[in-house]
Amino acid sequence: MGTPLPRDPIADAQRNWERHGWGDVAAPMAAITAIMRTQQILLARIETVLKPFGLTFARYELLALLSFARSGALPMNKASALLQVHPTSVTNAVDRLEKAALVARSPHPTDGRTTLIELTAEGRTLAKKATAALNAEVFGQSGFGPDDVDHLIRVLGTFRRDAGDFTEE
Amino acid sequence: MGTPLPRDPIADAQRNWERHGWGDVAAPMAAITAIMRTQQILLARIETVLKPFGLTFARYELLALLSFARSGALPMNKASALLQVHPTSVTNAVDRLEKAALVARSPHPTDGRTTLIELTAEGRTLAKKATAALNAEVFGQSGFGPDDVDHLIRVLGTFRRDAGDFTEE
DNA sequence: TCCAAACCCTTGGATGTCCTAGTATATTGC
DNA sequence: GCAATATACTAGGACATCCAAGGGTTTGGA
Numbered sequence: 001m002g003t004p005l006p007r008d009p010i011a012d013a014q015r016n017w018e019r020h021g022w023g024d025v026a027a028p029m030a031a032i033t034a035i036m037r038t039q040q041i042l043l044a045r046i047e048t049v050l051k052p053f054g055l056t057f058a059r060y061e062l063l064a065l066l067s068f069a070r071s072g073a074l075p076m077n078k079a080s081a082l083l084q085v086h087p088t089s090v091t092n093a094v095d096r097l098e099k100a101a102l103v104a105r106s107p108h109p110t111d112g113r114t115t116l117i118e119l120t121a122e123g124r125t126l127a128k129k130a131t132a133a134l135n136a137e138v139f140g141q142s143g144f145g146p147d148d149v150d151h152l153i154r155v156l157g158t159f160r161r162d163a164g165d166f167t168e169e
Numbered sequence: 170m171g172t173p174l175p176r177d178p179i180a181d182a183q184r185n186w187e188r189h190g191w192g193d194v195a196a197p198m199a200a201i202t203a204i205m206r207t208q209q210i211l212l213a214r215i216e217t218v219l220k221p222f223g224l225t226f227a228r229y230e231l232l233a234l235l236s237f238a239r240s241g242a243l244p245m246n247k248a249s250a251l252l253q254v255h256p257t258s259v260t261n262a263v264d265r266l267e268k269a270a271l272v273a274r275s276p277h278p279t280d281g282r283t284t285l286i287e288l289t290a291e292g293r294t295l296a297k298k299a300t301a302a303l304n305a306e307v308f309g310q311s312g313f314g315p316d317d318v319d320h321l322i323r324v325l326g327t328f329r330r331d332a333g334d335f336t337e338e
Numbered sequence: 339t340c341c342a343a344a345c346c347c348t349t350g351g352a353t354g355t356c357c358t359a360g361t362a363t364a365t366t367g368c
Numbered sequence: 369g370c371a372a373t374a375t376a377c378t379a380g381g382a383c384a385t386c387c388a389a390g391g392g393t394t395t396g397g398a
Contacts, residue, residue, distance in 0.1 A: 002250060005335040008326060009251050016237045022300075025308040031318045032211055032311060034325035037253060039208035041332045042201055044356090058384060068185045077346060081171055082178050084206060086386055091348060093384085113346040113393045131191075139194040142201060143331050148324045149200045155317045156203035157177065162312050163210045166174040213386090227354060246376060255356055260378060262354085282363045282376040 010034050042138070049137045053130045054100065058085075060134075062093050063102060063127040066119040073118040075108060084165065102126060179203050211307070218306045222299045223269065227254075229303075231262050232271060232296040235288040242287040244277060253334065271295060 010033050017026035046057050055063070061083055066072060076094065080087045094117055097103040102123035108114035119127070144152065160166070179202050186195035215226050224232070230252055235241055245263065249256045263286055266272040271292035277283035288296070313321065329335070 004333050005250060005337075007337045008329070008335045009253065010329075011326070011337075013233075013237075014322075022304055025304045027315070027318045027322065028311040028313060029304070029308040031313060031321040031325075032308060034322060034329065035204060035208055035211060037334070038325045038328055039204050040253070040355090041329065041334075042204060047356090056383065064182075068182075075346085081174060084178065084209070085384090087347070088349085088387085089385055095348095096383090108346095111346085111394075115347065135191055135194045135198070139198040139201060142197040143328055144197060144200060144324065146196070149196045151320060152200040152324070153183075153196065153203060155313065155321070156200070156207045157180070159207055159312055160177070160179075160203065160210065164173050165206070165210075166177045168174075168176045168180075209385090216386090225353065244376085254354090256377070257357085257379090258355055264378095265353090277376095280364075280376085284377065 010037065045138050046134065049133050050130060053126060053133070055126070055130055058089065058093050059097050059102075060127075060130055062090070062097065062117070063119065063123055064131060066103065066117060067124055067127040067131075072124070073106070073116045075114045075116055077114070079117060097123070179206065214307050215303065218302050219299060222295055222302070224295070224299055227258065227262050228266050228271075229296075229299055231259070231266065231286070232288065232292055233300060235272065235286060236293055236296040236300075241293070242275070242285045244283045244285055246283070248286060266292070 010030050013033060014026045014030040017023070017029055022029075043057060046060075050056060050060055053060075062079060065079060065082055066074060074082075076090050077087065080090045083090070094103060094105065098105060101120055104118050104120055106116045106118055108116055142149070161168075179199050182202060183195045183199040186192070186198055191198075212226060215229075219225060219229055222229075231248060234248060234251055235243060243251075245259050246256065249259045252259070263272060263274065267274060270289055273287050273289055275285045275287055277285055311318070330337075
């Protein structure tokens with residue numbers, strides 16, 4: 001956004017919390033705020049890498065999901081559930097991907113309510129290229145050490161399970 | 170959003186990455202995806218708590234920031250820098266907060282380019298109430314253990330520093 | 339059998355974020 | 369002192385997310 005600040009604004013906020021008598025929740029507040037900010041930074045990096053492909057992160061996620069589906073097609077409600085976003089967000093993403101000829105809508109063979117999203121050949125190709133770029137430029141250079149990665153996966157996994165994302169394990 | 174999934178979709182994605190020969194970046198990919206999803210969950214919790222106050226997280230953050238400023242007023246560019254969001258986002262938030270009479274714009278005494286944002290009495294009161302609610306219902310029940318909180322603060326702090334958020338330490 | 343309840347997708351509206359200008363004010367350099 | 373550059377805020381546009389509502393399809397119980 002701009003030049004670096006001289007001091008960590010989240011650490012400052014934590015000190016402010018403590019100074020106002022909320023010391024018991026200051027640390028979790030700081031951790032949560034840090035997660036929010038980290039997400040913002042990561043999203044910006046991802047979007048930068050995807051821009052040359054004409055993709056946003058939301059659209060990329062859908063392409064990637066479809067590319068792993070055995071048949072290359074998924075019902076929209078399934079995609080919504082797996083991506084953990086509102087159905088209208090999927091509608092939005094599919095609209096734009098369809099306009100770019102990266103996916104196609106097709107009626108479900110047996111359930112008239114359901115619409116299947118299917119990857120086109122270009123969609124599959126683009127997904128592959130975009131994944132390679134993300135792997136090289138974002139995931140491969142996350143800045144997190146291997147131990148930190150393991151810790152994040154474990155801690156956030158527990159958090160997500162407790163939040164009701166999934167039941168396994 | 171809906172009912173819990175039977176399996177962790179991020180763990181599945183990680184397995185897919187490994188299966189496609191991207192094992193070297195599968196773990197960081199999973200960690201980053203988990204951060205994105207965790208942020209989404211936390212934001213939803215926060216927004217739920219703030220809704221009764223007529224606030225969104227973006228507006229609350231601005232109110233909270235102002236409430237910690239000694240004079241209760243800050244230049245917009247300062248707020249933008251401290252909140253680490255684009256200046257236009259601050260303009261947007263101030264527009265709405267001003268319409269709700271929670272903050273007021275005033276000209277900077279010496280710099281004609283600058284606009285100061287000032288907390289109104291209602292703004293200060295509401296910020297206090299909203300903070301109490303967030304402390305009780307979100308930060309005080311984060312679900313992260315004390316050790317995990319410390320670890321998150323440390324790891325994400327390093328990440329943010331390396332990303333150029335701040336220079337201290 | 340048949341109608342109500344459940345489910346699926348889309349439309350429309352409210353918010354937030356960013357980017358790209360555009361306008362106004364300050365500062366700098368010659 | 370004046371022109372060129374930098375800084376501060378705002379307007380308009382593109383996207384994403386969610387919620388509320390509406391129309392079509394299935395399912396299930398009376």
